[in-house]
Amino acid sequence: MAQMPEIIRELCNGCGLCITVCSCKGLVLIDNVAVVIETVECDYCTECEAVCPTGAIRCPYEIVVEEG
Amino acid sequence: MSVDIEFLKTIPYFQGLGLAELEAIKRFVFEKSFDANEFIVEEGDPGEALYFVVSGVVKAFKTSAEGKEQILRLIRPGESFNDVPVFDGEPNVASAAAMGPVVLYGIRKSDVGIILRDHPQVAANVVKVLAGRVRHFTSLVEDLSFRNVLGRVAKLLLEYAENGTGLERPHLTQQDMAAMIGTAREMVGRSLKALEEKGAIRIDRHRIVLTDKKALRETAGELL
Ligand code: SF4
Numbered sequence A: 001m002a003q004m005p006e007i008i009r010e011l012c013n014g015c016g017l018c019i020t021v022c023s024c025k026g027l028v029l030i031d032n033v034a035v036v037i038e039t040v041e042c043d044y045c046t047e048c049e050a051v052c053p054t055g056a057i058r059c060p061y062e063i064v065v066e067e068g
Numbered sequence B: 001m002s003v004d005i006e007f008l009k010t011i012p013y014f015q016g017l018g019l020a021e022l023e024a025i026k027r028f029v030f031e032k033s034f035d036a037n038e039f040i041v042e043e044g045d046p047g048e049a050l051y052f053v054v055s056g057v058v059k060a061f062k063t064s065a066e067g068k069e070q071i072l073r074l075i076r077p078g079e080s081f082n083d084v085p086v087f088d089g090e091p092n093v094a095s096a097a098a099m100g101p102v103v104l105y106g107i108r109k110s111d112v113g114i115i116l117r118d119h120p121q122v123a124a125n126v127v128k129v130l131a132g133r134v135r136h137f138t139s140l141v142e143d144l145s146f147r148n149v150l151g152r153v154a155k156l157l158l159e160y161a162e163n164g165t166g167l168e169r170p171h172l173t174q175q176d177m178a179a180m181i182g183t184a185r186e187m188v189g190r191s192l193k194a195l196e197e198k199g200a201i202r203i204d205r206h207r208i209v210l211t212d213k214k215a216l217r218e219t220a221g222e223l224l
C-alpha cells in the first residue's frame, strides 16, 4: 500500500484548497470533508499539507538510518 | 461570473466597509483565471495590478541564480499579492504562480490610488495587513541570518533516528519538524532538499533515509 497523506477530519473545514493544488486526484471532498483515495500517482509532494490552512493534512515521514 | 460583494467583504483590505462603499469598490474589480503552474506575475515586471485570491492557492517565490525556487509565502483565498510594487511604484519583488486552477480579483494600480483616497478605512486596513506581512518576513529573515536552520534539521534527524526503536517514534511531518526546531515549514522543506543534494539523506517518498551520518554530524556542527 502506498503511504498517503493523512487527514484529521475534525480539523478540516472543507475549503478544498488541498484538492486544487494536488496533481494526483488522490484527494476529494465528501460531505465537505477532504478524503484521501489511495493512488500510486501521489508522489508525496506534500503540497496539500503546505496549503491546508487548518493543519488538517499531514504528510508524515519515517526517519531511518540506512542499513549497512 | 460577476464580482461577488459577499466575497469582497471577506477580504482583509475591505473589512469594516459598508455596502455602499463595497459597491463603489466593486466597479474597479476585474476577474482573471489561471491554470495550474501558470505565471501570474514575474519578478522585475512593473506592478500593474493588485490581486486577491478568490479560489485556489498562489505561491510567491524568488528564483536564485542557480535556478532554485524559494517560496516566500502561500496566498490563500481572501489574501492579496503584488501589493508592494503597486504601492511603491517599483518593479515586482517576486514572481507569483498558480499552484492549481486559480481565480483572482484584480484592481488596476491607478484604481487602487482612487480607492485609497476615497476610502480611508481601506488605507487603515492596508497598514494592518502590511504590518502582519512585515512580521512574517522578519521571522524568515531571522531564521536565514541568525540561526543555522540546516544544522538544526540535521541535528533533529540524527537525534530522532538514534533514539528508541521504530514503533515508539511517531512519524514527523515537515510542519512537526518546523515546530520542534522553531522555524517555518518552508525552511524545513528547503533544508531537507539541501541535505539530499549534499548526499546526507535520501528522501524516499515518506521515508527520510539517513545515508551519511558523518555528513549530518558535520552539518549539525557545534549544535551537537
Ligand atoms: S485544505 Fe485542509 S481544510 Fe481545506 S479541504 Fe483540504 S484538508 Fe480540509
Ligand code: SF4
Pocket: A005, A021, A022, A023, A024, A025, A026, A027, A041, A042, A043, A044, A045, A046, A047, A048, A049, A059
Ligand atoms: S502529497 Fe501531493 S500528490 Fe499526494 S495527495 Fe498531497 S498534493 Fe496530492
